[in-house]
Structures are given as structure tokens and as C-alpha cells.
Amino acid sequence: MNLVAKTFHGLEEVLAKELEAIGARNIKILKRAVSFDSNKETLYKSNLYLRTALRILQPLTTFTARTETELYDKVKAYNWAPYMRNDQTLAIDAVVFSRFFTHSKYVALRVKDGICDQFRDSTGIRPSVNLHRPTLMINVHVAEDKFTLSLDSSGEPLNRRGYRTKDHPAPINEALAAGMVMLSGWDGKSPFMDPMCGSGTIVMEAAMIAAKMAPNLKREEFGFQRWNNYDPELWAQIVKEAKEQIVQPEARITGSDIDLRSIDVARQSALDFGLKQFINFSKMPFVEAIPIGKNGVLIMNPPYDERLKNSEIAKLYMEIGSQFKHKFTGWDAWVISSNSEALKLVGLKPAEKHTLYNGALECRFQKFSMYEGSKKINRSNGPRRNMPKDV
Structure with missing residues (x-):
């Protein structure tokens, strides 16, 4: 078929x-x-x-x-x-x-x-x-x-994994979050951070990827299970195999946010879904976030000044660039935003750009590679060291 x-x-x-x-x-x-x-x-x-x-x-x-x-x-x-x-x-x-x-x-x-x-x-x-x-x-x-x-054949949309149990002012779709993690090229083993994690969707999807957990393993029902040709024995075998594939993640995965309510929601969702032991959540402003290891991947979904109103949006995006440069050397930092002008204020040259949609909002998903040394060569003095790439 x-x-x-x-x-x-x-x-x-x-x-x-x-x-x-x-x-x-x-x-x-x-x-x-x-x-x-x-x-x-x-x-x-x-x-x-x-x-x-x-x-x-x-x-x-x-x-x-x-x-x-x-x-x-x-x-x-x-x-x-x-x-x-x-x-x-x-x-x-x-x-x-x-x-x-x-x-x-x-x-x-x-x-x-x-x-x-x-x-x-x-x-x-x-x-x-x-x-x-x-x-x-x-x-x-x-x-x-x-x-x-x-x-x-799905019934309920497949992005509804079952871990989002409470409302959040501006959640990101689960399938979009998973796609962002996969687009980033993260290997599921190196450190992973979301320092503006909100209710935890991005880190939850990252944890499932690292654990090799099928995203809809805990769904109660799919549309095809009500079809006349449904094969319950075949389905039971597929589910059994999926459960056997789950592993203990090697990666350190952390999510932090300045809003305590959002962190409480994220912790409860991870606990209810069986992912709490894989993720460390903490209440922390972005400016206090520090790398949890070397050569990791950071993905963040900051306010766009669209649904979430932030009168200091320019200051926020400039601070994002500053934090990347001064703290996250060796990391790949990814930012999704519908505010193209604000993204320019990050002050770093994107290594990759993707166009995605968060709901009806057209967004740019951009990668900033924070090299340990500049890619540019000074022919008289050799490679320049410890200079993050920026413009």
C-alpha cells in the first residue's frame, strides 16, 4: 500500500x-x-x-x-x-x-x-x-x-506523545522539537542543553532520542487499531521490540528556565513519562547557564516578541550572542526564532540556516558554531586561538 x-x-x-x-x-x-x-x-x-x-x-x-x-x-x-x-x-x-x-x-x-x-x-x-x-x-x-x-491511521496527531499534561504560554510542537534536535546533528552522546527550556519539550525529545525510545510508545491508541484489518499480535510484537531497544542515555541532558512554574511543569511531565532520570532541570536565568561539558549541542527557543511580549527583545538577543561567545566555546548553539531582525543582533555568523514553521510563524533555525580557534589563518602568526567565530 x-x-x-x-x-x-x-x-x-x-x-x-x-x-x-x-x-x-x-x-x-x-x-x-x-x-x-x-x-x-x-x-x-x-x-x-x-x-x-x-x-x-x-x-x-x-x-x-x-x-x-x-x-x-x-x-x-x-x-x-x-x-x-x-x-x-x-x-x-x-x-x-x-x-x-x-x-x-x-x-x-x-x-x-x-x-x-x-x-x-x-x-x-x-x-x-x-x-x-x-x-x-x-x-x-x-x-x-x-x-x-x-x-x-494515526487518530490523534502523532506529536501528542502524552507527556504534555499542562498548558504553557508558548509551547513548541513536539514533532518540530524532535526535528530540530535531528537537524542539529546531535549524536545522542555528547552534552545537550536548552537554557530556555520552558515546559521542557526540546529536552524531552532529546532524551527520547538518546534513550532510543520510540516517541509514541506510551500512546494509548492509534486509529489503525480500530480498523477491521487490525492485527493485534503483530502490533504487540512491534511494541515489544521497541521496548527492548530502550537504553540508558550516555549524554548529559539539562534544561533550565527563569520561570519556576515552567520548570515545575517540565519536571512533572518528565516524571510522569519516565524520563526524569535522564534530564536535569533547574530554575536559572540564561545569563547564569554554563556548559555541562565539552563540544556539546545547545538548542533554544527564545521569545520572538510575537505571542510572548518582551519590551527588551533586542537586549535579549544581544545577550544570547554574548553568552555564546564567552561561555560556549567548542559548542554548536542553535536558535529558532521568527524575528529575523532580532536574530541579527546575536552578532554571530550562522554556520547553517533552516526555514521552519512554529505554528503559523515562519522561523529561522540557525546554527552558531563556537570554534575553539578561528577558522581564519593569520599567515604571519599561524592560527588564531581561542577566538569564537563572530562578525
Whole structure:
């Protein structure tokens, strides 16, 4: 079967490598998605193991329609009997980018009517809708007049690992956080820090990577477990193998933040999820953070002056650059921010730049390599030492 894994813009290649690692075939990078060929085992593994995936979809049919009648007729004409019975339930999730159809809820309603009316005409009984725990979650994607109808094998979005138990003013998506850790090239063994960790999402994802823990190992249920062809024995074996792969991390992983409430939330989440022993959390302002070893990786998600208001945003970003230069020699420091002007105030030349999206905000994810010695050579005096690279 052909499947599509949805992800964030900028993480498609990371996701493709993850898919290759679990045995997927015919991998193709799409826009905010990756398609691949799969058997049932790989379908199950993709939901369990993929850190940067948001949903795993199984496309069923594509067609064109420009009116609600065309849409209804083509949905009703498709044979839904192999996927559900009339005593089961469904829910429709529609994403619409079209001048012909402007309301996603109305599209979802017409798709639901087409499916239910087919069962009514053939059996006399219509399936019912269950928005919370349906037998089938059907994803509808509309691009102008092109419709793609897919089965959603994930149910709840895959970024909902289960460790985020309390609200935080500006959390970062778990799949995005995992993608940032993977983009950084961190080896899972060297020191890892987030000195503005908030509720701990980035360090939680780093800890799971270091422990080789499947990100969705503690999820209670996936959509495919309600499908008629679900194989519980195969799933149990895959889960068993995933548990056996977990190791004690070699890396020192720390998260700190100036806000005590955020640290309390992070500690409780790590404790509830079984990761507390892998992460050291502390209440600490960024200016007091010091490296926990040599040649580590630091990733931080500072305020953007977007959702979180900070009247001293310029001062904050200049301080970030100063701290990197004076304390983190030998480290790779990564910063994500939607504020491009503030990023310039870091005062360091980025070694890498990636465009990512944190929600609706277009962000730059930039790497600052704090070399122990300058890469530039002074031909008369030899290499210059102990000079972090900056401009």
C-alpha cells in the first residue's frame, strides 16, 4: 500500500531518513509530506517510531469536483464497504484550499453524507458520526478542484506523545522539537542543553532520542487499531521490540528556565513519562547557564516578541550572542526564532540556516558554531586561538 506521512515544512528530508530506517520503500519527498510504500508492519512502525511525522495517511481515491453535487456523487460512488460496516462510526477531517469550496466543514458534511447514504441505499442503515473515537477517521484534502480522500491511521496527531499534561504560554510542537534536535546533528552522546527550556519539550525529545525510545510508545491508541484489518499480535510484537531497544542515555541532558512554574511543569511531565532520570532541570536565568561539558549541542527557543511580549527583545538577543561567545566555546548553539531582525543582533555568523514553521510563524533555525580557534589563518602568526567565530 502507498502511504503519506505529513510533517512540517523544512523537515521532509529528516522524515524521509526516518522512514528509510524503519524499512519503508519508494520514498518520495512532497510538500510538507513524504510518500512511501508500506506493508502492515511498516504502517504500524511509522506511527510508533517516526518523530517528525504528524499523521500517517492511506490515500484511497482521488477525483475532481467543482460543485457540491459532483462531490457528493463521487464520494457515494466509491465502495466504502471494505473499510467499515454500517454499525460502525466515522469522522471527517477536511483541509480546503479552493476557490470552488470555501468552507471545510461543509465539505466534510457532504463527504459524510455521500458515505452514509451509500450504506443506507445498500443496507438500509446509515453509519453514525463519532468525533472523538470513530472507527474510521477520513482525511479530505482539497486543492482547487482536486480531492484526495485518505484513511487516517494515526487518530490523534502523532506529536501528542502524552507527556504534555499542562498548558504553557508558548509551547513548541513536539514533532518540530524532535526535528530540530535531528537537524542539529546531535549524536545522542555528547552534552545537550536548552537554557530556555520552558515546559521542557526540546529536552524531552532529546532524551527520547538518546534513550532510543520510540516517541509514541506510551500512546494509548492509534486509529489503525480500530480498523477491521487490525492485527493485534503483530502490533504487540512491534511494541515489544521497541521496548527492548530502550537504553540508558550516555549524554548529559539539562534544561533550565527563569520561570519556576515552567520548570515545575517540565519536571512533572518528565516524571510522569519516565524520563526524569535522564534530564536535569533547574530554575536559572540564561545569563547564569554554563556548559555541562565539552563540544556539546545547545538548542533554544527564545521569545520572538510575537505571542510572548518582551519590551527588551533586542537586549535579549544581544545577550544570547554574548553568552555564546564567552561561555560556549567548542559548542554548536542553535536558535529558532521568527524575528529575523532580532536574530541579527546575536552578532554571530550562522554556520547553517533552516526555514521552519512554529505554528503559523515562519522561523529561522540557525546554527552558531563556537570554534575553539578561528577558522581564519593569520599567515604571519599561524592560527588564531581561542577566538569564537563572530562578525
